[in-house]
Amino acid sequence: MAVDYDHKTVEKKWQTFWEDNKTFKAVQDPQKEKYYILDMFPYPSSHGLHVGHPLGYIATDIIARHKRMKGFNVLHPMGWDAFGLPAEQYALKTGTHPAETTARNIDNFRRQIKGLGLSYDWDREINTTDPNYYRWTQWIFLQLFKKGLAYEAEVPVNWCPELGTVLANEEVIDGKSERGGHPVIRVPMRQWMLKITDYAESLLAGLNDVDWPEGIKELQRNWIGRSEGADVEFHLPSIDESITVFTTRPDTLFGATYMVLSPEHPFVDRLTIDGKRGEAQAYVNEAARKSDLVRTELEKEKTGVFLGTHAINPVNGEELPVWISDYVLMTYGTGAIMAVPGHDQRDWEFAGEFNLSIVEVVKGGDLETEAFVDNENGVMMNSATPDGSFSLNGLKVPAAIQKITSWLEETGKGRATVHYKLRDWLFSRQRYWGEPFPVVHIDRKPAPLSEADLPLELPDLEDYQPAETGNPPLSNATDWVNVTFEGKKGKRETNTMPQWAGSCWYYLRFIDPQNDEVGWDSEKESYWMPVDLYIGGQEHAVLHLLYARFWHHVLHDLGYVSTREPFKKLINQGMILGEDGSKMSKSKGNVINPDEILEEYGADAMRLFEMFMGPLEKSKPWSTAGMKGSHRFLKRVWSMMTNDDGTLRDNIESDAEIDDELNRLLHQTIKKVTDDIEELKFNTAISQLMTLTNAMKTRPSLSGNLVKTFILLLSPFAPHMCEELWQRLGHAETLAYSPWPEYDDELAREELITIAVQINGKRRGEIEVAPGVDEKSALMLALEQSNVKRYLDGKDIKKTILVKDRLLSIVV
RNA sequence: GCCGGGAUGGCGGAACAGGUAGACGCGUUGGUCUCAAAAACCAAUGAUCGCAAGAUCGUGGGGGUUCGAUUCCCCCUCCCGGCACCA
Structure with missing residues (x-):
């Protein structure tokens, strides 16, 4: 019986070998087909990795190793998304400078990741906080600015007092911050915005061209929220103006019985009669103070105030009372609606609350119990102009929508329009640890720095504590803030960019990480792009993945990149849960530290087990017993081939015959492992390798060719042990570029x-x-x-x- | 409420394209080795009945299509994730 396999020595040996020999260095080679395989790069948090984090990294590593053996030129890089809240919160907690903690955290992450034997090209390592990196983040911002896609605005923002910063809509969940779960309130502030709404249609269309999980595409579609309808003009006689409302149901125009404005609508004041002023003012003030949590979660019953004036329904000249209510949002559509209580559930509830009249214009429902909203089968009624010149009666809803939309356009009372739920991206943060904006304010107007002045480095500050006032820490750096720019006195922008900025384009920098002339060389870009396979967590479905696509579309329009979409195929790896089946967290005490797993069982065993646990995309609980099982398998493989002293066993003979049955199983295994790796079905690939091992163990001797093939098949999963066995079989070179075994269908039958x-x-x-x-x-x-x-x-x-x-x- | 994904032995999970359900691993039980234990190795292992041959049941629940359904269709329950007054 062989002594136990010494994973520590072997793994250290091969990690050093790969590093010293730059085994996985990617070099552009037009002769070879490229394969760009990318992990979502991590925030180097202070906690280090837990066993769930590397799941995706292991999967991409297996694909990368397999593709190399298949003859592809593989680009497989890793880097650090090190700006932003987590790093800064940690720095604040421990009282050390973020630059220092970030560097330390990166060292720890790198150590842990290298310990897994992942085949990254470390020469391409990048760090978003490096001026040589964020120089180009700033450069892209300048392109956005010049294209008119970056602008400043005084807008009601999601202010998080606890974090001392504003947050993007995408970062606010149920009225709380995505990070830390702190309350978020709405206050108006001057902010930088990116006009992602200009790309709503483009971002929507691009989803049809990518191989992504349907669920993620749907999530993005919903987030963009395209909605076709009509803008309709309503006259307001009391102020002799007209107001536009957006509706997806212009067919129900004859059923409008009142109008509702958002409390923030600019017309509210002028439309309020004196007798209602106090009441309306109070309502507006209250709505302004309410957090989104209260407005959307807690308050289900409708509230509102009648302003005392009326609007004129353009189809029949009827007077509609004008109300304000916070169920109408200023940020969607036009901030004003025509209310059709017969055919919209929200309007129906509001009408019930305030005893407003309900008119039935689509036949088929019971308006006593609820609004009738069937827009396929409903038939129009009560929908004709007083003079009878225009009527929708008898039409089905879709036909009625068409007819009235044309009529609105002909009569100049409205037009077909499309609105989106997507709003512009709030792009500034009142925090220290982020990319400075390459902008100087002169006479309160922003002027872009010239590209030659980049990078604009983040000044080294002693006091980077966020202020409760929302005054950014950088405003304390007076020497840095006050500049003379183009002969005039100006002030630098003191907000910084959000976390997402650096990750919006990092996959481009990996292509050409050391370039000082440009962010990336366009020849290299057109060779390597797009990313062929991108693996990461589902939590980035609408944040990172939407923002990065937006930048990429802009860069494509500007001619800087060759593809419309950056990420061709996307896979979301599942979570590894604690052994108790719940999410791994410090407070539950169920976190498994990979350092301990590596120590006890080794990287190969951990890689193998994480891939064996189940389908990559699914969440599944950790199991120490299962971990031991994978370790046991590798020990069996080792002892099957080696003697106590580590030499190869005598029963491995290069000229030994292989029997038909085992040969058949071998070819079936090559086929299954090859197919399964390509389909990312690692668990079944491994089980097939186990089946082959079980059969090999029953044979008194093994042919050298069989053993060789088996090692190559196992090598993407357990690269250290396989390199070691490969060497002991007499190979001087790494197996990383050995041709992947081929199977013969005839022999597999x-x-x-x-x-x-x-x-x-x-x-x-x-x-x-x-x-x-x-x-x-x-x-x-x-x-x-x-x-x-x-x-x-x-x-x-x-x-x-x-x-x-x-x-x-x-x-x- | 809407959208998406799920539910298979004691556990993680397999199952081509409607064709032997439970591969592989874990666990459990029995055995070998040992003074003993651990480790390792060998064997058995969905449930029930049976000495056996074999039978019946069985993929969240109920119906349907079919010679045959984990797989297709209809209805329902539960779990996970996301969105949520978006006009």
């Missing part, structure tokens, strides 16, 4: 197969046949079976069905 015999759908026996057996001979064989005879006794065979090489079904 079984000589005799067992097929089931069913009688009336129940399995009653099985027969041994040659593949491709015909129905008649199969039936003959089946009839010899005593159990089959028993069931057929005295009955007529009505029909037989042969499923090729599967089963024979007899109907009696």
